[in-house]
Amino acid sequence: MIDRKSLIQKHNPHLEYIDLTSPFTIGNGNLAFTADVTGLQSLYDEYNSAFMPLTCMHKDAWHIEKDVDGKTYMLSDVDMTVYESPKGPVSYGVEKKTGNEHIYDWVRQNPHRFNLMKIALEYDNKPLSASDINDIKQELDIYTGCLSSSFTLQEHSIKVLSICSGKSDCLSFKIAITGQNPEKFRIKIAFPYPSPQTNGGEFDSEKPHKTELIKDNDRYLFNRIIDEIKFEIRYSSELQNDIKEISPNNFGISSDSGNYQFSLFINFDKKDVPREEMSFAACRESSEAFWKEYWEKGGIISFEGSEDKRAFELERREILSMYLLRINSCLDMPPQETGLTVNSWYGKSHLEMHLWHEAWLPLWGRSELLLPSLSWYKKILDNAKANAKRNNYKGARWPKMVGPEGIDCPSKISMLLVWQQPHILFMLNLIISTLDKTSGRKLLEEYREVIYETAEFMADFPVYNKKKDRYELCAPLIPAQERHKPMDTLNPVYEVAYWKYGLRLAIAFFKELGNEIPENWVNVYDKMARPVTIKGLYPAHEKCPNTFKKFAEDHPSMVAALGLLDGCDIDKPSMLKTIEKIYKTWDFSSLWGWDFAMLAMTLTRLNKPEDAIDILLKDTAKNTYSVNGHNYQKGRKDLPLYLPGNGSLLLALALMVSGFGSNPSKYIGFPKEFKITVEGIYPFPD
Numbered sequence: 001m002i003d004r005k006s007l008i009q010k011h012n013p014h015l016e017y018i019d020l021t022s023p024f025t026i027g028n029g030n031l032a033f034t035a036d037v038t039g040l041q042s043l044y045d046e047y048n049s050a051f052m053p054l055t056c057m058h059k060d061a062w063h064i065e066k067d068v069d070g071k072t073y074m075l076s077d078v079d080m081t082v083y084e085s086p087k088g089p090v091s092y093g094v095e096k097k098t099g100n101e102h103i104y105d106w107v108r109q110n111p112h113r114f115n116l117m118k119i120a121l122e123y124d125n126k127p128l129s130a131s132d133i134n135d136i137k138q139e140l141d142i143y144t145g146c147l148s149s150s151f152t153l154q155e156h157s158i159k160v161l162s163i164c165s166g167k168s169d170c171l172s173f174k175i176a177i178t179g180q181n182p183e184k185f186r187i188k189i190a191f192p193y194p195s196p197q198t199n200g201g202e203f204d205s206e207k208p209h210k211t212e213l214i215k216d217n218d219r220y221l222f223n224r225i226i227d228e229i230k231f232e233i234r235y236s237s238e239l240q241n242d243i244k245e246i247s248p249n250n251f252g253i254s255s256d257s258g259n260y261q262f263s264l265f266i267n268f269d270k271k272d273v274p275r276e277e278m279s280f281a282a283c284r285e286s287s288e289a290f291w292k293e294y295w296e297k298g299g300i301i302s303f304e305g306s307e308d309k310r311a312f313e314l315e316r317r318e319i320l321s322m323y324l325l326r327i328n329s330c331l332d333m334p335p336q337e338t339g340l341t342v343n344s345w346y347g348k349s350h351l352e353m354h355l356w357h358e359a360w361l362p363l364w365g366r367s368e369l370l371l372p373s374l375s376w377y378k379k380i381l382d383n384a385k386a387n388a389k390r391n392n393y394k395g396a397r398w399p400k401m402v403g404p405e406g407i408d409c410p411s412k413i414s415m416l417l418v419w420q421q422p423h424i425l426f427m428l429n430l431i432i433s434t435l436d437k438t439s440g441r442k443l444l445e446e447y448r449e450v451i452y453e454t455a456e457f458m459a460d461f462p463v464y465n466k467k468k469d470r471y472e473l474c475a476p477l478i479p480a481q482e483r484h485k486p487m488d489t490l491n492p493v494y495e496v497a498y499w500k501y502g503l504r505l506a507i508a509f510f511k512e513l514g515n516e517i518p519e520n521w522v523n524v525y526d527k528m529a530r531p532v533t534i535k536g537l538y539p540a541h542e543k544c545p546n547t548f549k550k551f552a553e554d555h556p557s558m559v560a561a562l563g564l565l566d567g568c569d570i571d572k573p574s575m576l577k578t579i580e581k582i583y584k585t586w587d588f589s590s591l592w593g594w595d596f597a598m599l600a601m602t603l604t605r606l607n608k609p610e611d612a613i614d615i616l617l618k619d620t621a622k623n624t625y626s627v628n629g630h631n632y633q634k635g636r637k638d639l640p641l642y643l644p645g646n647g648s649l650l651l652a653l654a655l656m657v658s659g660f661g662s663n664p665s666k667y668i669g670f671p672k673e674f675k676i677t678v679e680g681i682y683p684f685p686d
Contacts, residue, residue: 002302002677004295005143011319013628014139018043018130020050021640022627024140025341026147026164026171027327028290029369030059031266032340033119033171037136039149039160040173040187042120042128052640053199055115057340058169059331060268062111062347062404063194063229065207072110073103078410083476083487086463090391090476093410094486104410111403113336113347114194114226115201116266117233119173121160122188122252123153140628142323143295145287155179165283166290168265168273172283175260182258189264191249194226196346198638211249219275221267222251234265236278294326299364299680301657308673310617313625318653320629321646322364329357329643330369333376333404339643341630348401348409352420352480355427356594356644356651362430363654365680370427377424377450380406388457395456397421416478416486418461419495419557422502424454429505433685444509455506458499459520462528470529473499480557481540492541493531497561497569500528504568530569531561538570538578548581553590556582556599563602564651566660566686576606589621593631593645596623597652604656604669612656612669616649653681660684 013024018037025034033056036043041054048054066072079100080091096104121128135152147162156179163172177185191211192201212223220243222233235243237253238261246252253260263278276282301318303311328339334354338344354373361370377384377398383406384396399408400417408415428447432440444451462471472491478484479492503525510517532542538558539547547558559579562570579602596615603612617623621634622642631645656669657678664683667676 002300002679004300007300007302007304007315008143008295008319009141011316012139012141012143013320014137015627016136016138018046018133018136019627020047020052021632022630023047023052023054024138024147024628025324025327026140026145026162026287027340028145028164028166028169028287029327029330031164031169031171032057032327033162033164034341035147035149035162037133037138037149038121038128038151038158039138039147039162039175040121041118042122043130043133044118044120045127046130048199051198051637053115053342054118055200055340055342056117056119056171057113057200058116058266058268059333059340061114061116061194063114063226064111065109065194065196066227067102067106073106075107075407075410077103078107079104085476086474088392092415092476093408094412094415108401108409108411109196109346111347111405112194112196113200113343115192115199117264118188118190118192118201118203119171119264120188120190121158121175122186124184125186128153142319143291144284145291146284156182156185161280161284163280163283163287165277165286166288167286168277169267170263170265170273170278170283172263172278172280173260174280177258179258183254183256185255185258187253187260187262188246189222189251189253191222191224196343198343198640200343200347209249211251213243213245213251231266231268232270234267234273234278235262236265236275237262238279298366299654299678299682301653301679301681302677303674304677305675306673307675308613308671310613311674313617314613317625317629317646317649320625321649324629325357325360325643325646325650326369329647330361330372332372334358334373335643337644338639338641341641344639345401348403350401350414351398351423352400352417353594353644354420355423356597357647359423359427359430360647360650360654362427362434363658363682363684364650365434365682367431367434370431374424374427374431374447376406378447381450381453383407385453388460393457394460395458396450396453397457397461398424398454413478413482416476417480417482418473418477419480419498421454421458421461422498422505424450425502425505425509428509429685434682441512444513448513448515451506451509455503455521456518458503458506459518459524462499462524464527465529468529470527471524472496472529479541480560481551481555483551483554484540484544488543490542491529491532493538493558494560494565496529497531497565497567500525501565501568503528531558533571533574536574536577537581538574548585552582552585553587555592555595556586559602560598563598563600563605563655566684567605572606575602576608579603579606588618589635591620592622593633593642594648597645597648600652600669601655604652605660607668609656609669610671612652613671613674616652655684657681658683661686 079097193205388397400414476486630641659665
């Protein structure tokens with residue numbers, strides 16, 4: 001038995017200095033609060049200037065900013081680009097047409113997630129600065145969710161405890177200031193106007209929004225009104241702290257004693273919350289229970305006692321990734337690539353990344369955390385069907401870049417991607433592989449319509465090549481390696497393998513349900529184009545013989561056909577040669593966080609465990625993991641963190657420790673120097 005508490009707390013992140021790339025976040029999957037070394041957001045400007053804004057984000061905090069004339073727009077207002085395809089003309093919003101630029105940008109940016117508020121400690125009515133702070137000691141106890149921070153400022157000693165309740169969307173803080181004249185300090189709560197940018201809010205905006213401080217019996221509430229949005233934040237103090245408005249949308253909490261103990265409940269549903277539930281003690285108890293249940297259930301891997309020096313860092317990344325993904329990615333819709341920490345791409349979700357965020361969950365015995373975001377596909381099914389119908393395709397075409405309503409966004413790339421299409425089938429299969437037959441069948445019945453419409457598009461989208469007697473993925477199309485022109489792309493290796501894999505799953509699902517299997521599914525599956533090799537190597541796509549010269553950058557996605565997928569129709573010696581060629585020619589600084597796990601999975605299936613570990617921990621720009629555990633994307637000002645890197649790491653580890661298929665091999669992805677103890681990790685299904 002693994003001593004889970006000891007294992008997890010061994011990797012508690014801690015700081016004794018200001019690291020602008022590594023703030024700590026507390027949260028519960030609905031609400032997240034990201035703090036600097038003060039345990040609050042007192043150094044907001046410094047972190048914001050370093051492209052790591054400090055936010056307080058909620059899953060339901062979405063904003064639509066009306067245009068200057070009060071208008072809002074839809075995708076249908078965007079001027080589309082028409083392409084000729086073998087099935088006739090198709091149109092996509094890939095260009096900013098003259099006169100349509102403003103509408104194009106508006107639709108991309110709306111709706112957007114927004115930052116709820118900033119909570120900061122101030123001295124003498126002025127913000128703190130990094131140079132004011134000394135003797136920093138900060139630790140995030142990821143087993144309990146409690147963030148402890150201490151520091152000195154002049155002659156004052158300050159201790160802050162920050163907690164997010166696991167039971168409700170409540171933040172609670174306990175602050176003790178010792179030294180002369182503690183009354184010179186105050187807590188400032190500021191409310192911004194929503195912004196689609198990385199920081200999610202403009203604190204000096206002149207755009208109309210207001211905050212009413214309302215006394216509610218023995219408590220207060222902040223009544224927020226932003227355009228059409230109305231919500232409240234309930235404030236409850238357990239001490240005699242004075243709260244008052246400083247200026248519009250800015251409030252101060254003061255205490256002559258220097259002691260503060262207050263809670264803020266984020267309330268979008270106008271629920272009443274008992275005062276005792278908002279106490280610091282109740283929030284702390286709730287947080288501890290929430291995290292204990294999470295950590296003590298499901299799968300976990302320990303590398304304790306390993307002789308290999310890489311083991312500790314791999315274990316650190318594992319444990320911190322599990323923490324970060326629980327608070328950022330386990331939502332009721334697919335998460336954005338930076339979760340609830342900051343905004344990326346205006347706060348919108350990228351559905352091709354859903355797999356990398358959350359597919360690890362079933363294999364680690366945590367399917368219940370994936371199911372809420374899978375259910376969202378049912379909610380947006382009609383919009384996905386309309387997305388297909390717009391270009392006269394059958395079924396549901398799952399969009400790429402979306403807000404909560406699931407409507408695609410204009411983009412020079414995203415509307416031409418299709419590799420997100422089989423994800424829902426892939427993830428359902430992972431869940432089913434961990435269930436008994438009755439439970440698996442019940443899940444399939446629940447998703448029968450989603451499966452049907454997903455496969456209908458997959459059977460209708462390929463083009464039949466009569467001369468070659470095969471179905472092809474044809475232009476206009478951009479593959480996962482987004483460097484290719486849409487009209488040049490034919491049968492990208494990963495996509496054609498995934499297309500066939502997805503149809504195979506849909507056919508198997510319908511067979512299990514006893515439903516009639518549509519003939520078109522079987523025809524396309526039987527005659528789907530096979531991945532081709534050029535001079536013994538797998539290229540990006542069939543019309544790209546210069547893959548390893550002109551296109552040796554970004555995602556080497558051809559390797560996912562054997563690794564993430566089971567390698568049906570893939571020649572293993574050719575794939576091994578392909579990886580060897582990638583090592584010689586590829587610009588590894590251009591790889592993204594999930595590429596390293598993707599390569600590790602392929603190397604695992606090729607029985608190259610030493611190489612799998614090396615690539616998983618390769619020292620390069622976008623494979624950096626900060627003190628806080630985030631996959632930091634060096635060189636990307638708009639991506640101070642990248643959760644698909646964390647999620648793909650855990651997906652790869654499942655394959656590496658438990659193998660795949662009906663005859664799994666333990667620890668197939670690890671050299672002998674690793675001592676491995678595994679609990680509750682399932683193998684990849686056939």
